[in-house]
Amino acid sequence: MLQLRDIRVDLGQSTVLQGVSFSVEPGEVVAVLGPNGAGKSTLLAVLSGALAPRTGCASLENRPLSKWSPQALARKRAVLPQHSELAFSFRVLEVVLLGRSPHAGVSSREKDLAVAKAALAETESVHLADRIYTTLSGGERQRVQLARILAQIDFSERDGHSVGRYLLLDEPTSSLDLAHQHAILETARRAAERGIGVMTILHDINLAAMYADRIVVLHAGRIAAEGTPDEVLTEAMVHHAFDLSVSITRHPTRGCPHVIAI
Amino acid sequence: MSTATATEIMRVAAGRQRRAVAVLWGFGGLLALAFLLSVGWGAVPISPGQVLAIVADALGFELPWDFGHREEAVLLAIRLPRACLGMLAGAALAVSGASLQGLFRNPLADPALIGVSTGAALTAVGVIVLGAGLATSISSTIAPFLLPIAAFTGGLLTTLLVYRIANRDGRTDVATMLLAGVALNAIASAGIGLLVFISTDQQLRDLNFWLLGSLGGITWATMLPAIPFIASAIVALPLFARHLNALLLGEKEALHLGFHVERTKRFIVILAALATGASVALTGVIGFVGLVVPHLVRLTIGPDHRILLPASILLGAGLMLVADLAARTVVLPAELPIGILTSCVGGPFFLWLLLRRRSLGGW
Numbered sequence: 122m123l124q125l126r127d128i129r130v131d132l133g134q135s136t137v138l139q140g141v142s143f144s145v146e147p148g149e150v151v152a153v154l155g156p157n158g159a160g161k162s163t164l165l166a167v168l169s170g171a172l173a174p175r176t177g178c179a180s181l182e183n184r185p186l187s188k189w190s191p192q193a194l195a196r197k198r199a200v201l202p203q204h205s206e207l208a209f210s211f212r213v214l215e216v217v218l219l220g221r222s223p224h225a226g227v228s229s230r231e232k233d234l235a236v237a238k239a240a241l242a243e244t245e246s247v248h249l250a251d252r253i254y255t256t257l258s259g260g261e262r263q264r265v266q267l268a269r270i271l272a273q274i275d276f277s278e279r280d281g282h283s284v285g286r287y288l289l290l291d292e293p294t295s296s297l298d299l300a301h302q303h304a305i306l307e308t309a310r311r312a313a314e315r316g317i318g319v320m321t322i323l324h325d326i327n328l329a330a331m332y333a334d335r336i337v338v339l340h341a342g343r344i345a346a347e348g349t350p351d352e353v354l355t356e357a358m359v360h361h362a363f364d365l366s367v368s369i370t371r372h373p374t375r376g377c378p379h380v381i382a383i
Numbered sequence: 384m385s386t387a388t389a390t391e392i393m394r395v396a397a398g399r400q401r402r403a404v405a406v407l408w409g410f411g412g413l414l415a416l417a418f419l420l421s422v423g424w425g426a427v428p429i430s431p432g433q434v435l436a437i438v439a440d441a442l443g444f445e446l447p448w449d450f451g452h453r454e455e456a457v458l459l460a461i462r463l464p465r466a467c468l469g470m471l472a473g474a475a476l477a478v479s480g481a482s483l484q485g486l487f488r489n490p491l492a493d494p495a496l497i498g499v500s501t502g503a504a505l506t507a508v509g510v511i512v513l514g515a516g517l518a519t520s521i522s523s524t525i526a527p528f529l530l531p532i533a534a535f536t537g538g539l540l541t542t543l544l545v546y547r548i549a550n551r552d553g554r555t556d557v558a559t560m561l562l563a564g565v566a567l568n569a570i571a572s573a574g575i576g577l578l579v580f581i582s583t584d585q586q587l588r589d590l591n592f593w594l595l596g597s598l599g600g601i602t603w604a605t606m607l608p609a610i611p612f613i614a615s616a617i618v619a620l621p622l623f624a625r626h627l628n629a630l631l632l633g634e635k636e637a638l639h640l641g642f643h644v645e646r647t648k649r650f651i652v653i654l655a656a657l658a659t660g661a662s663v664a665l666t667g668v669i670g671f672v673g674l675v676v677p678h679l680v681r682l683t684i685g686p687d688h689r690i691l692l693p694a695s696i697l698l699g700a701g702l703m704l705v706a707d708l709a710a711r712t713v714v715l716p717a718e719l720p721i722g723i724l725t726s727c728v729g730g731p732f733f734l735w736l737l738l739r740r741r742s743l744g745g746w
Contacts (some may be wrong), residue, residue, distance in 0.1 A: 151529070156654035169639060171635060171638055171639065190641075191641040191642065191643060193639065193641075195639065195640050195641025196641070198523070199639065200639040202633065202635065202636055203634060205487065205632055205636065206632075206633050207631055207632050207633075208488065208489075208631075208680070209488075209490070209631050209686035210681070210685060210686060211631070211685060211686055211687070212395070212399070212685065213683070214392060214395055214396060214399075215399075215464075215687060219628055219629060219632060219640070221642070222625060222628070222629055222640045222641065222642070223640055223641040225625060234393065236398055237392070239391045241392070247391070247392065250391065250392050250395050251391075251395045274641065324486065
């Protein structure tokens with residue numbers, strides 16, 4: 122379990138997160154929603170171990186993140202950046218193999234290639250393997266980055282729920298077309314079915330309602346609501362967190378809540 | 384997944400590896416050829432067999448090629464130290480250029496272009512002009528190290544400064560980096576100008592040739608103190624190949640991949656400044672080698688630092704010898720400063736890169 126207990130983060134003079142307790146369990150998709158500046162990215166940075174909280178404890182498998190070696194931690198959790206700044210002409214296969222970096226010395230080249238191959242297949246990008254990364258479209262790049270982080274945590278291995286692995290996605294669907302948005306989140310869903318814990322920051326409330334088991338709403342550095350989409354997505358809650366009047370209906374086929382701005 | 388796609392990926396991976404090996408051998412062959420040409424070519428021609436025989440003789444072996452005392456003297460006292468310096472400086476500039484480009488995530492980070500070489504030159508000129516009194520007051524065992532250490536310090540300070548200025552929130556701003564380089568180059572050049580202004584006539588003559596970059600007039604004795612600096616960087620920088628690969632994704636991404644990003648950055652900056660500083664101390668400012676060489680390598684085998692760094696070392700050493708050969712022969716009997724030659728080739732290359740970038744959208 123990837124867990125935050127009573128986290129407080131200060132950046133400069135301002136408090137960005139306060140009293141945040143939060144966890145990601147193996148096999149679930151948790152969506153974090155909230156307006157700009159609510160502290161979503163900071164929450165992800167703390168969960169990833171990149172940022173140490175000022176007070177409180179961030180832990181993986183009941184062991185503080187600061188006690189993990191960076192390499193061991195990297196084999197357990199991977200982070201999908203909002204957009205990557207890779208501007209050098211790596212081949213797609215090489216980009217995915219970069220995800221195998223934390224396994225250097227532990228894994229073999231055959232294993233690395235096999236995992237990279239499976240990750241490309243999982244994100245439907247096998248045909249891109251020999252393409253130059255910088256010539257890909259935004260949607261294709263995001264799929265390749267997703268394949269990279271899947272390869273990083275050995276996504277295809279099945280294991281007991283005691284030894285979890287986690288994906289942290291930072292607005293994975295922003296600037297993607299509709300089909301790619303759903304493709305990325307469907308891949309995240311499938312990863313969860315393999316026992317991987319997924320946390321994703323999302324801007325689109327309806328995508329969260331469709332794909333998340335649990336939704337956490339951040340507002341001004343605190344957790345404003347937490348629960349299943351049905352519990353969290355009420356007109357009052359959305360109005361409180363986003364300062365927007367909405368009407369909530371049902372998704373015609375999936376039955377999940379559907380938010381419409383009014 | 385169908386087996387067709389599986390074999391496809393294996394084929395891609397195997398193809399890349401074969402190509403990398405072929406390119407490394409090719410560059411190695413080029414270096415060997417350039418070396419034999421460089422030490423054999425000149426007023427006293429020396430054949431490859433004689434080169435081998437003379438070197439073997441100096442080491443106490445005997446080989447079946449005849450050579451005279453004249454060949455031996457020319458090779459051991461003039462051509463060999465010059466060729467060694469050329470290879471060391473070329474390798475040092477190319478490998479630090481390639482590493483800095485990885486660190487800045489930008490292929491335009493040439494040590495000369497972003498002011499590192501000029502910064503190193505400023506402190507080195509300072510030692511030459513102001514250090515005359517200093518050198519007599521310190522012990523003679525440290526004196527020969529003074530110049531490389533000064534150049535290293537200057538190079539290190541400039542690298543750190545450019546990095547600080549150009550880096551914000553773990554991202555390097557290209558325009559800021561290049562403009563900071565322009566500004567630092569201007570400041571360091573002004574400082575050098577000032578030192579040249581107050582130098583004596585004798586110092587001026589030494590400085591002038593040196594500032595334009597030259598491999599001439601080197602002896603084993605003057606080269607020796609700088610060798611450990613350059614050699615350690617050439618050996619150590621390739622050890623960071625995987626770190627640099629990850630850094631190309633971004634600093635945060637490298638951190639998430641389990642690398643010690645801050646520690647890595649520190650090592651790379653220090654090693655690159657060591658190599659650049661020490662080579663500037665010996666040869667003066669030779670521009671664009673650190674830009675052109677890694678670029679040529681990337682064009683042939685892509686940006687993977689595990690191959691890029693060793694290949695840059697080989698190609699940098701080889702091209703430096705070729706450039707020196709040209710500098711020695713184009714205006715016979717005089718000798719062109721090699722820095723002028725590399726800038727003549729490197730400047731247009733840089734412009735071509737900029738225009739190509741516009742149409743391609745990647746490096």
